[in-house]
Amino acid sequence: MDKSLQSLDQIKSSALDMAVRFGPKLVVAIIILVAGYMVGRWVGNLLERLLVRLNLEAPVRSLLVRIAQLVILALFAIMALQNLGVELLPLIAGLGVAGAGVALAMQGILGNIVAGLTIIFTRPFHVGDYISIAKEEGEVLDISLFSTTLGHTDLSKVVIPNRKIVGEILHNYGRIRRLNIALGVSYQTDVNVALHLITEILQANPRVLKDPVPQLGVTRLAESGVTIGVTPWVNVPDYDAAISEVNQTILETFAARNIVIALPQCEIRMLGNSA
Structure with a gap:
Protein backbone atom coordinates (compact mmCIF):
# COMPACT_ATOMS: atom_id res chain seq x y z
CA MET A 1 0.00 0.00 0.00
CA ASP A 2 2.82 2.39 0.90
CA LYS A 3 4.61 1.60 -2.37
CA SER A 4 1.45 2.38 -4.34
CA LEU A 5 1.07 5.71 -2.56
CA GLN A 6 4.73 6.51 -3.21
CA SER A 7 4.31 5.68 -6.91
CA LEU A 8 1.21 7.85 -7.11
CA ASP A 9 3.03 10.70 -5.42
CA GLN A 10 5.92 10.34 -7.84
CA ILE A 11 3.51 10.47 -10.81
CA LYS A 12 1.82 13.55 -9.42
CA SER A 13 5.15 15.17 -8.75
CA SER A 14 6.40 14.37 -12.27
CA ALA A 15 3.19 15.65 -13.83
CA LEU A 16 3.37 18.84 -11.79
CA ASP A 17 7.01 19.29 -12.73
CA MET A 18 6.20 18.76 -16.45
CA ALA A 19 3.32 21.22 -16.21
CA VAL A 20 5.53 23.83 -14.58
CA ARG A 21 8.32 23.32 -17.11
CA PHE A 22 6.36 22.91 -20.34
CA GLY A 23 2.94 24.39 -19.54
CA PRO A 24 3.86 28.01 -20.31
CA LYS A 25 5.75 26.93 -23.44
CA LEU A 26 2.75 24.91 -24.62
CA VAL A 27 0.44 27.87 -24.07
CA VAL A 28 2.82 30.14 -25.98
CA ALA A 29 3.04 27.56 -28.80
CA ILE A 30 -0.75 27.45 -29.08
CA ILE A 31 -0.87 31.25 -29.16
CA ILE A 32 1.76 31.25 -31.92
CA LEU A 33 -0.31 28.79 -34.00
CA VAL A 34 -3.48 30.83 -33.53
CA ALA A 35 -1.58 33.98 -34.49
CA GLY A 36 -0.24 32.19 -37.57
CA TYR A 37 -3.77 31.21 -38.59
CA MET A 38 -5.00 34.79 -38.21
CA VAL A 39 -2.01 36.22 -40.09
CA GLY A 40 -2.53 33.62 -42.85
CA ARG A 41 -6.16 34.69 -43.27
CA TRP A 42 -5.19 38.36 -43.36
CA VAL A 43 -2.46 37.77 -45.94
CA GLY A 44 -4.84 35.55 -47.94
CA ASN A 45 -7.47 38.29 -48.13
CA LEU A 46 -4.82 40.85 -49.11
CA LEU A 47 -3.44 38.54 -51.81
CA GLU A 48 -6.96 37.82 -53.09
CA ARG A 49 -7.60 41.53 -53.70
CA LEU A 50 -4.23 41.87 -55.44
CA LEU A 51 -4.88 38.90 -57.73
CA VAL A 52 -8.32 40.23 -58.66
CA ARG A 53 -6.63 43.38 -59.95
CA LEU A 54 -4.32 41.18 -62.05
CA ASN A 55 -7.39 39.57 -63.71
CA LEU A 56 -6.45 36.02 -62.72
CA GLU A 57 -9.15 33.35 -62.91
CA ALA A 58 -10.99 32.32 -59.75
CA PRO A 59 -9.45 28.79 -59.55
CA VAL A 60 -5.96 30.25 -59.90
CA ARG A 61 -6.61 32.92 -57.27
CA SER A 62 -7.94 30.31 -54.84
CA LEU A 63 -4.89 28.09 -55.39
CA LEU A 64 -2.35 30.88 -54.83
CA VAL A 65 -4.17 32.15 -51.74
CA ARG A 66 -4.23 28.63 -50.26
CA ILE A 67 -0.51 28.15 -50.91
CA ALA A 68 0.31 31.49 -49.25
CA GLN A 69 -1.78 30.60 -46.20
CA LEU A 70 -0.11 27.19 -45.85
CA VAL A 71 3.38 28.70 -46.12
CA ILE A 72 2.64 31.25 -43.39
CA LEU A 73 1.08 28.60 -41.14
CA ALA A 74 4.16 26.38 -41.66
CA LEU A 75 6.48 29.24 -40.63
CA PHE A 76 4.51 29.85 -37.45
CA ALA A 77 4.45 26.09 -36.76
CA ILE A 78 8.27 26.07 -36.92
CA MET A 79 8.33 28.95 -34.43
CA ALA A 80 5.98 27.02 -32.13
CA LEU A 81 8.20 23.91 -32.27
CA GLN A 82 11.28 25.98 -31.52
CA ASN A 83 9.50 27.44 -28.51
CA LEU A 84 8.83 23.91 -27.25
CA GLY A 85 12.51 23.10 -27.58
CA VAL A 86 12.18 20.66 -30.48
CA GLU A 87 15.41 20.17 -32.44
CA LEU A 88 14.56 21.18 -36.00
CA LEU A 89 17.84 20.39 -37.78
CA PRO A 90 17.48 16.57 -37.55
CA LEU A 91 13.81 16.90 -38.48
CA ILE A 92 14.60 19.07 -41.52
CA ALA A 93 17.37 16.68 -42.58
CA GLY A 94 15.00 13.74 -42.34
CA LEU A 95 12.33 15.56 -44.29
CA GLY A 96 14.91 16.44 -46.95
CA VAL A 97 15.88 12.80 -47.44
CA ALA A 98 12.25 11.71 -47.51
CA GLY A 99 11.40 14.55 -49.90
CA ALA A 100 14.10 13.45 -52.34
CA GLY A 101 12.65 9.94 -52.42
CA VAL A 102 9.12 11.23 -52.86
CA ALA A 103 10.28 13.55 -55.67
CA LEU A 104 11.80 10.64 -57.60
CA ALA A 105 8.62 8.61 -57.19
CA MET A 106 6.36 11.50 -58.23
CA GLN A 107 8.18 12.94 -61.23
CA GLY A 108 5.01 13.02 -63.34
CA ILE A 109 2.99 14.84 -60.67
CA LEU A 110 5.79 17.34 -60.04
CA GLY A 111 6.06 17.91 -63.79
CA ASN A 112 2.34 18.72 -63.87
CA ILE A 113 2.76 21.14 -60.95
CA VAL A 114 5.62 23.00 -62.63
CA ALA A 115 3.67 23.11 -65.89
CA GLY A 116 0.58 24.31 -64.03
CA LEU A 117 2.53 27.15 -62.44
CA THR A 118 3.90 28.04 -65.88
CA ILE A 119 0.37 28.23 -67.31
CA ILE A 120 -0.87 30.23 -64.32
CA PHE A 121 1.80 32.91 -64.61
CA THR A 122 2.27 33.08 -68.40
CA ARG A 123 -1.50 32.85 -69.06
CA ARG A 175 -14.05 33.52 -76.84
CA ILE A 176 -15.33 33.71 -80.44
CA ARG A 177 -14.98 31.40 -83.43
CA ARG A 178 -15.35 31.91 -87.15
CA LEU A 179 -17.71 29.81 -89.25
CA ASN A 180 -16.26 28.59 -92.55
CA ILE A 181 -19.22 27.97 -94.85
CA ALA A 182 -18.70 27.31 -98.55
CA LEU A 183 -21.66 27.02 -100.93
CA GLY A 184 -21.79 26.68 -104.68
CA VAL A 185 -24.28 28.35 -107.00
CA SER A 186 -24.84 27.95 -110.71
CA TYR A 187 -22.96 30.11 -113.19
CA GLN A 188 -26.34 31.45 -114.35
CA THR A 189 -26.95 32.92 -110.87
CA ASP A 190 -26.68 36.66 -110.26
CA VAL A 191 -23.86 36.56 -107.70
CA ASN A 192 -24.66 40.05 -106.36
CA VAL A 193 -28.22 38.97 -105.53
CA ALA A 194 -26.92 35.85 -103.76
CA LEU A 195 -24.42 37.87 -101.72
CA HIS A 196 -27.13 40.38 -100.76
CA LEU A 197 -29.43 37.59 -99.55
CA ILE A 198 -26.66 35.99 -97.52
CA THR A 199 -25.86 39.37 -95.92
CA GLU A 200 -29.51 39.75 -94.87
CA ILE A 201 -29.50 36.22 -93.45
CA LEU A 202 -26.41 36.92 -91.34
CA GLN A 203 -27.80 40.22 -90.08
CA ALA A 204 -31.05 38.55 -89.04
CA ASN A 205 -29.41 35.70 -87.14
CA PRO A 206 -29.01 36.65 -83.44
CA ARG A 207 -26.05 34.30 -82.97
CA VAL A 208 -23.91 36.01 -85.62
CA LEU A 209 -21.78 38.80 -84.18
CA LYS A 210 -21.89 42.27 -85.69
CA ASP A 211 -18.27 42.87 -84.66
CA PRO A 212 -16.09 41.49 -86.22
CA VAL A 213 -17.98 42.13 -89.45
CA PRO A 214 -18.89 38.92 -91.32
CA GLN A 215 -16.84 38.29 -94.46
CA LEU A 216 -18.30 36.84 -97.67
CA GLY A 217 -17.42 36.77 -101.35
CA VAL A 218 -16.56 34.60 -104.34
CA THR A 219 -13.70 32.32 -103.35
CA ARG A 220 -13.50 29.95 -106.32
CA LEU A 221 -14.67 29.43 -109.89
CA ALA A 222 -15.20 25.70 -109.79
CA GLU A 223 -16.04 23.27 -112.58
CA SER A 224 -19.69 22.99 -111.59
CA GLY A 225 -20.40 26.47 -110.28
CA VAL A 226 -19.31 29.54 -108.37
CA THR A 227 -18.16 28.95 -104.79
CA ILE A 228 -19.18 31.61 -102.27
CA GLY A 229 -17.32 31.74 -98.94
CA VAL A 230 -19.25 32.86 -95.86
CA THR A 231 -17.21 33.48 -92.69
CA PRO A 232 -19.15 35.14 -89.85
CA TRP A 233 -18.06 35.11 -86.20
CA VAL A 234 -20.06 33.70 -83.30
CA ASN A 235 -19.53 33.11 -79.59
CA VAL A 236 -17.91 29.78 -78.73
CA PRO A 237 -21.07 28.16 -77.24
CA ASP A 238 -23.10 29.11 -80.36
CA TYR A 239 -20.74 27.53 -82.91
CA ASP A 240 -22.60 24.32 -83.81
CA ALA A 241 -26.07 25.85 -83.57
CA ALA A 242 -25.06 28.81 -85.75
CA ILE A 243 -23.72 26.56 -88.53
CA SER A 244 -27.01 24.65 -88.68
CA GLU A 245 -29.16 27.78 -88.59
CA VAL A 246 -27.21 29.69 -91.25
CA ASN A 247 -27.04 26.71 -93.63
CA GLN A 248 -30.74 25.96 -93.26
CA THR A 249 -31.77 29.59 -93.77
CA ILE A 250 -29.56 29.94 -96.86
CA LEU A 251 -31.03 26.76 -98.34
CA GLU A 252 -34.64 27.87 -97.72
CA THR A 253 -34.02 31.42 -98.97
CA PHE A 254 -32.27 30.29 -102.15
CA ALA A 255 -35.06 27.80 -102.88
CA ALA A 256 -37.67 30.56 -102.45
CA ARG A 257 -35.76 32.89 -104.82
CA ASN A 258 -35.07 30.14 -107.37
CA ILE A 259 -31.32 30.35 -106.91
CA VAL A 260 -29.86 27.03 -108.04
CA ILE A 261 -27.32 25.31 -105.79
CA ALA A 262 -24.51 23.98 -107.98
CA LEU A 263 -24.29 20.20 -108.21
CA PRO A 264 -21.27 18.18 -109.34
CA GLN A 265 -21.39 17.65 -113.09
CA CYS A 266 -19.42 15.49 -115.45
CA GLU A 267 -19.51 15.94 -119.24
CA ILE A 268 -18.70 12.86 -121.33
CA ARG A 269 -17.97 13.13 -125.05
CA MET A 270 -17.86 10.05 -127.27
CA LEU A 271 -15.66 10.37 -130.32
CA GLY A 272 -15.74 7.91 -133.19
CA ASN A 273 -15.98 7.44 -136.97
CA SER A 274 -19.36 8.10 -138.57
CA ALA A 275 -21.15 5.14 -140.12
Missing part, protein backbone atom coordinates in the same frame (compact mmCIF):
# COMPACT_ATOMS: atom_id res chain seq x y z
CA PRO A 124 -1.50 31.54 -72.66
CA PHE A 125 -5.26 31.00 -72.28
CA HIS A 126 -8.05 31.78 -69.83
CA VAL A 127 -11.19 30.09 -68.57
CA GLY A 128 -13.82 30.52 -71.29
CA ASP A 129 -11.37 30.49 -74.22
CA TYR A 130 -11.64 27.87 -76.97
CA ILE A 131 -8.29 26.18 -77.55
CA SER A 132 -6.86 23.39 -79.65
CA ILE A 133 -3.84 21.46 -78.36
CA ALA A 134 -2.44 17.93 -78.26
CA LYS A 135 -5.03 16.74 -80.84
CA GLU A 136 -7.79 17.90 -78.50
CA GLU A 137 -9.92 21.02 -78.57
CA GLY A 138 -12.69 22.56 -76.50
CA GLU A 139 -13.71 25.40 -74.23
CA VAL A 140 -11.50 25.85 -71.16
CA LEU A 141 -13.64 25.06 -68.13
CA ASP A 142 -11.01 24.90 -65.39
CA ILE A 143 -7.29 25.47 -64.88
CA SER A 144 -5.81 23.70 -61.85
CA LEU A 145 -2.30 23.05 -60.65
CA PHE A 146 -2.29 19.53 -62.10
CA SER A 147 -4.54 19.61 -65.18
CA THR A 148 -6.70 21.68 -67.52
CA THR A 149 -10.30 20.68 -68.27
CA LEU A 150 -11.86 21.28 -71.70
CA GLY A 151 -15.58 21.07 -72.45
CA HIS A 152 -17.16 19.92 -75.72
CA THR A 153 -20.54 20.83 -77.20
CA ASP A 154 -21.74 17.25 -76.56
CA LEU A 155 -21.35 18.03 -72.81
CA SER A 156 -18.34 15.72 -72.47
CA LYS A 157 -15.09 16.84 -70.81
CA VAL A 158 -11.42 16.25 -71.60
CA VAL A 159 -8.89 16.48 -68.77
CA ILE A 160 -5.37 17.19 -70.07
CA PRO A 161 -2.31 16.95 -67.75
CA ASN A 162 -0.55 20.30 -67.70
CA ARG A 163 2.79 18.78 -68.74
CA LYS A 164 1.10 17.77 -72.02
CA ILE A 165 0.25 21.43 -72.68
CA VAL A 166 3.45 23.33 -71.90
CA GLY A 167 5.84 23.15 -74.84
CA GLU A 168 3.16 22.13 -77.35
CA ILE A 169 1.79 24.24 -80.21
CA LEU A 170 -1.36 25.91 -78.87
CA HIS A 171 -4.16 27.37 -81.00
CA ASN A 172 -6.21 29.79 -78.91
CA TYR A 173 -9.44 30.87 -80.62
CA GLY A 174 -10.37 33.15 -77.73
Whole structure:
Protein backbone atom coordinates (compact mmCIF):
# COMPACT_ATOMS: atom_id res chain seq x y z
CA MET A 1 0.00 0.00 0.00
CA ASP A 2 2.82 2.39 0.90
CA LYS A 3 4.61 1.60 -2.37
CA SER A 4 1.45 2.38 -4.34
CA LEU A 5 1.07 5.71 -2.56
CA GLN A 6 4.73 6.51 -3.21
CA SER A 7 4.31 5.68 -6.91
CA LEU A 8 1.21 7.85 -7.11
CA ASP A 9 3.03 10.70 -5.42
CA GLN A 10 5.92 10.34 -7.84
CA ILE A 11 3.51 10.47 -10.81
CA LYS A 12 1.82 13.55 -9.42
CA SER A 13 5.15 15.17 -8.75
CA SER A 14 6.40 14.37 -12.27
CA ALA A 15 3.19 15.65 -13.83
CA LEU A 16 3.37 18.84 -11.79
CA ASP A 17 7.01 19.29 -12.73
CA MET A 18 6.20 18.76 -16.45
CA ALA A 19 3.32 21.22 -16.21
CA VAL A 20 5.53 23.83 -14.58
CA ARG A 21 8.32 23.32 -17.11
CA PHE A 22 6.36 22.91 -20.34
CA GLY A 23 2.94 24.39 -19.54
CA PRO A 24 3.86 28.01 -20.31
CA LYS A 25 5.75 26.93 -23.44
CA LEU A 26 2.75 24.91 -24.62
CA VAL A 27 0.44 27.87 -24.07
CA VAL A 28 2.82 30.14 -25.98
CA ALA A 29 3.04 27.56 -28.80
CA ILE A 30 -0.75 27.45 -29.08
CA ILE A 31 -0.87 31.25 -29.16
CA ILE A 32 1.76 31.25 -31.92
CA LEU A 33 -0.31 28.79 -34.00
CA VAL A 34 -3.48 30.83 -33.53
CA ALA A 35 -1.58 33.98 -34.49
CA GLY A 36 -0.24 32.19 -37.57
CA TYR A 37 -3.77 31.21 -38.59
CA MET A 38 -5.00 34.79 -38.21
CA VAL A 39 -2.01 36.22 -40.09
CA GLY A 40 -2.53 33.62 -42.85
CA ARG A 41 -6.16 34.69 -43.27
CA TRP A 42 -5.19 38.36 -43.36
CA VAL A 43 -2.46 37.77 -45.94
CA GLY A 44 -4.84 35.55 -47.94
CA ASN A 45 -7.47 38.29 -48.13
CA LEU A 46 -4.82 40.85 -49.11
CA LEU A 47 -3.44 38.54 -51.81
CA GLU A 48 -6.96 37.82 -53.09
CA ARG A 49 -7.60 41.53 -53.70
CA LEU A 50 -4.23 41.87 -55.44
CA LEU A 51 -4.88 38.90 -57.73
CA VAL A 52 -8.32 40.23 -58.66
CA ARG A 53 -6.63 43.38 -59.95
CA LEU A 54 -4.32 41.18 -62.05
CA ASN A 55 -7.39 39.57 -63.71
CA LEU A 56 -6.45 36.02 -62.72
CA GLU A 57 -9.15 33.35 -62.91
CA ALA A 58 -10.99 32.32 -59.75
CA PRO A 59 -9.45 28.79 -59.55
CA VAL A 60 -5.96 30.25 -59.90
CA ARG A 61 -6.61 32.92 -57.27
CA SER A 62 -7.94 30.31 -54.84
CA LEU A 63 -4.89 28.09 -55.39
CA LEU A 64 -2.35 30.88 -54.83
CA VAL A 65 -4.17 32.15 -51.74
CA ARG A 66 -4.23 28.63 -50.26
CA ILE A 67 -0.51 28.15 -50.91
CA ALA A 68 0.31 31.49 -49.25
CA GLN A 69 -1.78 30.60 -46.20
CA LEU A 70 -0.11 27.19 -45.85
CA VAL A 71 3.38 28.70 -46.12
CA ILE A 72 2.64 31.25 -43.39
CA LEU A 73 1.08 28.60 -41.14
CA ALA A 74 4.16 26.38 -41.66
CA LEU A 75 6.48 29.24 -40.63
CA PHE A 76 4.51 29.85 -37.45
CA ALA A 77 4.45 26.09 -36.76
CA ILE A 78 8.27 26.07 -36.92
CA MET A 79 8.33 28.95 -34.43
CA ALA A 80 5.98 27.02 -32.13
CA LEU A 81 8.20 23.91 -32.27
CA GLN A 82 11.28 25.98 -31.52
CA ASN A 83 9.50 27.44 -28.51
CA LEU A 84 8.83 23.91 -27.25
CA GLY A 85 12.51 23.10 -27.58
CA VAL A 86 12.18 20.66 -30.48
CA GLU A 87 15.41 20.17 -32.44
CA LEU A 88 14.56 21.18 -36.00
CA LEU A 89 17.84 20.39 -37.78
CA PRO A 90 17.48 16.57 -37.55
CA LEU A 91 13.81 16.90 -38.48
CA ILE A 92 14.60 19.07 -41.52
CA ALA A 93 17.37 16.68 -42.58
CA GLY A 94 15.00 13.74 -42.34
CA LEU A 95 12.33 15.56 -44.29
CA GLY A 96 14.91 16.44 -46.95
CA VAL A 97 15.88 12.80 -47.44
CA ALA A 98 12.25 11.71 -47.51
CA GLY A 99 11.40 14.55 -49.90
CA ALA A 100 14.10 13.45 -52.34
CA GLY A 101 12.65 9.94 -52.42
CA VAL A 102 9.12 11.23 -52.86
CA ALA A 103 10.28 13.55 -55.67
CA LEU A 104 11.80 10.64 -57.60
CA ALA A 105 8.62 8.61 -57.19
CA MET A 106 6.36 11.50 -58.23
CA GLN A 107 8.18 12.94 -61.23
CA GLY A 108 5.01 13.02 -63.34
CA ILE A 109 2.99 14.84 -60.67
CA LEU A 110 5.79 17.34 -60.04
CA GLY A 111 6.06 17.91 -63.79
CA ASN A 112 2.34 18.72 -63.87
CA ILE A 113 2.76 21.14 -60.95
CA VAL A 114 5.62 23.00 -62.63
CA ALA A 115 3.67 23.11 -65.89
CA GLY A 116 0.58 24.31 -64.03
CA LEU A 117 2.53 27.15 -62.44
CA THR A 118 3.90 28.04 -65.88
CA ILE A 119 0.37 28.23 -67.31
CA ILE A 120 -0.87 30.23 -64.32
CA PHE A 121 1.80 32.91 -64.61
CA THR A 122 2.27 33.08 -68.40
CA ARG A 123 -1.50 32.85 -69.06
CA PRO A 124 -1.50 31.54 -72.66
CA PHE A 125 -5.26 31.00 -72.28
CA HIS A 126 -8.05 31.78 -69.83
CA VAL A 127 -11.19 30.09 -68.57
CA GLY A 128 -13.82 30.52 -71.29
CA ASP A 129 -11.37 30.49 -74.22
CA TYR A 130 -11.64 27.87 -76.97
CA ILE A 131 -8.29 26.18 -77.55
CA SER A 132 -6.86 23.39 -79.65
CA ILE A 133 -3.84 21.46 -78.36
CA ALA A 134 -2.44 17.93 -78.26
CA LYS A 135 -5.03 16.74 -80.84
CA GLU A 136 -7.79 17.90 -78.50
CA GLU A 137 -9.92 21.02 -78.57
CA GLY A 138 -12.69 22.56 -76.50
CA GLU A 139 -13.71 25.40 -74.23
CA VAL A 140 -11.50 25.85 -71.16
CA LEU A 141 -13.64 25.06 -68.13
CA ASP A 142 -11.01 24.90 -65.39
CA ILE A 143 -7.29 25.47 -64.88
CA SER A 144 -5.81 23.70 -61.85
CA LEU A 145 -2.30 23.05 -60.65
CA PHE A 146 -2.29 19.53 -62.10
CA SER A 147 -4.54 19.61 -65.18
CA THR A 148 -6.70 21.68 -67.52
CA THR A 149 -10.30 20.68 -68.27
CA LEU A 150 -11.86 21.28 -71.70
CA GLY A 151 -15.58 21.07 -72.45
CA HIS A 152 -17.16 19.92 -75.72
CA THR A 153 -20.54 20.83 -77.20
CA ASP A 154 -21.74 17.25 -76.56
CA LEU A 155 -21.35 18.03 -72.81
CA SER A 156 -18.34 15.72 -72.47
CA LYS A 157 -15.09 16.84 -70.81
CA VAL A 158 -11.42 16.25 -71.60
CA VAL A 159 -8.89 16.48 -68.77
CA ILE A 160 -5.37 17.19 -70.07
CA PRO A 161 -2.31 16.95 -67.75
CA ASN A 162 -0.55 20.30 -67.70
CA ARG A 163 2.79 18.78 -68.74
CA LYS A 164 1.10 17.77 -72.02
CA ILE A 165 0.25 21.43 -72.68
CA VAL A 166 3.45 23.33 -71.90
CA GLY A 167 5.84 23.15 -74.84
CA GLU A 168 3.16 22.13 -77.35
CA ILE A 169 1.79 24.24 -80.21
CA LEU A 170 -1.36 25.91 -78.87
CA HIS A 171 -4.16 27.37 -81.00
CA ASN A 172 -6.21 29.79 -78.91
CA TYR A 173 -9.44 30.87 -80.62
CA GLY A 174 -10.37 33.15 -77.73
CA ARG A 175 -14.05 33.52 -76.84
CA ILE A 176 -15.33 33.71 -80.44
CA ARG A 177 -14.98 31.40 -83.43
CA ARG A 178 -15.35 31.91 -87.15
CA LEU A 179 -17.71 29.81 -89.25
CA ASN A 180 -16.26 28.59 -92.55
CA ILE A 181 -19.22 27.97 -94.85
CA ALA A 182 -18.70 27.31 -98.55
CA LEU A 183 -21.66 27.02 -100.93
CA GLY A 184 -21.79 26.68 -104.68
CA VAL A 185 -24.28 28.35 -107.00
CA SER A 186 -24.84 27.95 -110.71
CA TYR A 187 -22.96 30.11 -113.19
CA GLN A 188 -26.34 31.45 -114.35
CA THR A 189 -26.95 32.92 -110.87
CA ASP A 190 -26.68 36.66 -110.26
CA VAL A 191 -23.86 36.56 -107.70
CA ASN A 192 -24.66 40.05 -106.36
CA VAL A 193 -28.22 38.97 -105.53
CA ALA A 194 -26.92 35.85 -103.76
CA LEU A 195 -24.42 37.87 -101.72
CA HIS A 196 -27.13 40.38 -100.76
CA LEU A 197 -29.43 37.59 -99.55
CA ILE A 198 -26.66 35.99 -97.52
CA THR A 199 -25.86 39.37 -95.92
CA GLU A 200 -29.51 39.75 -94.87
CA ILE A 201 -29.50 36.22 -93.45
CA LEU A 202 -26.41 36.92 -91.34
CA GLN A 203 -27.80 40.22 -90.08
CA ALA A 204 -31.05 38.55 -89.04
CA ASN A 205 -29.41 35.70 -87.14
CA PRO A 206 -29.01 36.65 -83.44
CA ARG A 207 -26.05 34.30 -82.97
CA VAL A 208 -23.91 36.01 -85.62
CA LEU A 209 -21.78 38.80 -84.18
CA LYS A 210 -21.89 42.27 -85.69
CA ASP A 211 -18.27 42.87 -84.66
CA PRO A 212 -16.09 41.49 -86.22
CA VAL A 213 -17.98 42.13 -89.45
CA PRO A 214 -18.89 38.92 -91.32
CA GLN A 215 -16.84 38.29 -94.46
CA LEU A 216 -18.30 36.84 -97.67
CA GLY A 217 -17.42 36.77 -101.35
CA VAL A 218 -16.56 34.60 -104.34
CA THR A 219 -13.70 32.32 -103.35
CA ARG A 220 -13.50 29.95 -106.32
CA LEU A 221 -14.67 29.43 -109.89
CA ALA A 222 -15.20 25.70 -109.79
CA GLU A 223 -16.04 23.27 -112.58
CA SER A 224 -19.69 22.99 -111.59
CA GLY A 225 -20.40 26.47 -110.28
CA VAL A 226 -19.31 29.54 -108.37
CA THR A 227 -18.16 28.95 -104.79
CA ILE A 228 -19.18 31.61 -102.27
CA GLY A 229 -17.32 31.74 -98.94
CA VAL A 230 -19.25 32.86 -95.86
CA THR A 231 -17.21 33.48 -92.69
CA PRO A 232 -19.15 35.14 -89.85
CA TRP A 233 -18.06 35.11 -86.20
CA VAL A 234 -20.06 33.70 -83.30
CA ASN A 235 -19.53 33.11 -79.59
CA VAL A 236 -17.91 29.78 -78.73
CA PRO A 237 -21.07 28.16 -77.24
CA ASP A 238 -23.10 29.11 -80.36
CA TYR A 239 -20.74 27.53 -82.91
CA ASP A 240 -22.60 24.32 -83.81
CA ALA A 241 -26.07 25.85 -83.57
CA ALA A 242 -25.06 28.81 -85.75
CA ILE A 243 -23.72 26.56 -88.53
CA SER A 244 -27.01 24.65 -88.68
CA GLU A 245 -29.16 27.78 -88.59
CA VAL A 246 -27.21 29.69 -91.25
CA ASN A 247 -27.04 26.71 -93.63
CA GLN A 248 -30.74 25.96 -93.26
CA THR A 249 -31.77 29.59 -93.77
CA ILE A 250 -29.56 29.94 -96.86
CA LEU A 251 -31.03 26.76 -98.34
CA GLU A 252 -34.64 27.87 -97.72
CA THR A 253 -34.02 31.42 -98.97
CA PHE A 254 -32.27 30.29 -102.15
CA ALA A 255 -35.06 27.80 -102.88
CA ALA A 256 -37.67 30.56 -102.45
CA ARG A 257 -35.76 32.89 -104.82
CA ASN A 258 -35.07 30.14 -107.37
CA ILE A 259 -31.32 30.35 -106.91
CA VAL A 260 -29.86 27.03 -108.04
CA ILE A 261 -27.32 25.31 -105.79
CA ALA A 262 -24.51 23.98 -107.98
CA LEU A 263 -24.29 20.20 -108.21
CA PRO A 264 -21.27 18.18 -109.34
CA GLN A 265 -21.39 17.65 -113.09
CA CYS A 266 -19.42 15.49 -115.45
CA GLU A 267 -19.51 15.94 -119.24
CA ILE A 268 -18.70 12.86 -121.33
CA ARG A 269 -17.97 13.13 -125.05
CA MET A 270 -17.86 10.05 -127.27
CA LEU A 271 -15.66 10.37 -130.32
CA GLY A 272 -15.74 7.91 -133.19
CA ASN A 273 -15.98 7.44 -136.97
CA SER A 274 -19.36 8.10 -138.57
CA ALA A 275 -21.15 5.14 -140.12
